[in-house]
């Protein structure tokens with residue numbers, strides 16, 4: 105028994121006796137420390153106070169991601185090749201300077217070049233590709249996604265819930281105080297996180313706050329900011345909100361697992377790395393129903409590991425590394441499953457937040473009032489009339505020579 109335990113504890117990855125084998129890893133992390141996104145009107149520290157302006161990764165942020173990269177190198181020694189192999193890892197970032205740079209700093213820690221891969225004496229760095237898409241086309245990593253009326257409607261409905269109204273009422277005076285002191289026209293639960301964020305960044309970089317920003321005020325702002333994060337993807341109709349948001353990312357993550365778990369998979373890819381934002385992590389964790397209610401700190405990393413058992417069955421393990429001073433990342437369990445969750449159960453338990461047809465689900469289903477019915481009838485009537493006219497035109501055209509058709513079909517080709 106004792107020696108068995110010893111072997112078990114020495115065994116990390118790749119053990120083959122009744123043990124599991126790591127097959128695939130997906131990581132989602134937040135960028136590192138940065139300058140604020142914005143200043144408030146009365147802020148003594150405007151954009152010029154920051155060496156690279158607003159929203160940019162700082163040296164500390166680079167260090168945080170370099171450290172995370174080194175942690176990953178250690179954790180996945182024996183799983184990832186020691187040398188960088190282009191087919192083993194795919195990296196995708198949102199199209200922001202700070203997330204792109206975070207991914208690069210992370211990869212510098214993960215893939216210090218060995219002698220054979222070094223290209224400049226004394227430079228312990230090698231280029232690794234980081235992919236992105238323009239923000240206007242980003243549908244995987246940037247939440248909440250725009251152009252989803254049903255989500256907007258759900259957010260409007262969230263604002264009418266007891267819990268939201270209670271928070272608004274409880275902090276009304278506080279919000280007024282913040283509004284006066286910041287010189288903003290309006291301050292709401294939805295926008296107050298920005299003020300917290302700005303003050304937090306300034307404090308972190310040794311900038312002295314104006315007297316109204318007491319530790320007590322920061323505490324309350326932090327509480328409201330966390331509430332805002334919960335509200336975005338939870339609190340009211342969490343599942344439906346998640347179907348329209350984080351479920352899209354979860355869907356892709358599961359699809360990639362399924363590819364890796366295919367019986368005779370020839371997939372060489374071992375790791376997918378996503379570099380994104382706190383809201384991305386919250387959207388994903390709310391979809392998994394594992395969000396802890398706290399804004400993900402800089403360089404937080406949600407880890408998915410796909411393990412293969414001897415009997416060819418697969419299981420998913422999740423971890424959350426939100427604190428680099430804690431040696432091991434926190435194990436995360438999907439509700440209703442063990443921490444090591446069989447892939448089939450993982451898929452079944454998350455199926456309610458995976459959209460079947462995002463476009464369609466984002467549409468608002470009209471509720472029919474009398475007025476709507478009258479309008480509906482009028483529209484139907486016009487459409488019917490139009491159809492009759494079209495039919496007549498087509499019938500007339502049919503009597504024209506065949507050359508006419510060629511012209512018409514060529515014309516429509518130009519537009520497809």
Ligand SMILES: *[C@@H]1O[C@H](CO)[C@@H](O)[C@H](O)[C@H]1NC(C)=O
Pocket residue numbers: 186187218219220
């Ligand atoms: C990489 O370098 C280390 C130390 O410099 C060495 O121990 C190791 O064998 C090298 N690995 C490869 C694959 O070249």
Ligand SMILES: *[C@@H]1O[C@H](CO)[C@@H](O)[C@H](O)[C@H]1NC(C)=O
Pocket residue numbers: 253254256257260
């Ligand atoms: C949500 O509320 C805003 C502001 O009251 C309104 O302009 C918008 O039309 C509403 N959206 C939906 C989808 O209900």
Ligand SMILES: *[C@@H]1O[C@H](CO)[C@@H](O)[C@H](O)[C@H]1NC(C)=O
Pocket residue numbers: 266267270271274
């Ligand atoms: C309203 O919020 C306050 C402060 O968070 C809390 O103590 C109180 O129980 C809440 N009341 C209701 C009715 O939810």
Ligand SMILES: *[C@@H]1O[C@H](CO)[C@@H](O)[C@H](O)[C@H]1NC(C)=O
Pocket residue numbers: 194356359360373376
């Ligand atoms: C992951 O799966 C998606 C959807 O099936 C696919 O489009 C994408 O190429 C996969 N990603 C990688 C890195 O293979």
Ligand SMILES: *[C@@H]1O[C@H](CO)[C@@H](O)[C@H](O)[C@H]1NC(C)=O
Pocket residue numbers: 366367368369
């Ligand atoms: C595995 O390989 C066999 C034979 O090459 C093929 O018939 C089968 O479809 C493959 N299975 C999967 C899941 O790809």
Ligand SMILES: *[C@@H]1O[C@H](CO)[C@@H](O)[C@H](O)[C@H]1NC(C)=O
Pocket residue numbers: 396398399401424426427434
């Ligand atoms: C990190 O996550 C764990 C698990 O959810 C939580 O207990 C802990 O408070 C979090 N720490 C930070 C710094 O957010």
Ligand SMILES: *[C@@H]1O[C@H](CO)[C@@H](O)[C@H](O)[C@H]1NC(C)=O
Pocket residue numbers: 122413414415417
């Ligand atoms: C495969 O083995 C694991 C543990 O090694 C066990 O938990 C699981 O139930 C087994 N699955 C099947 C389908 O036998």
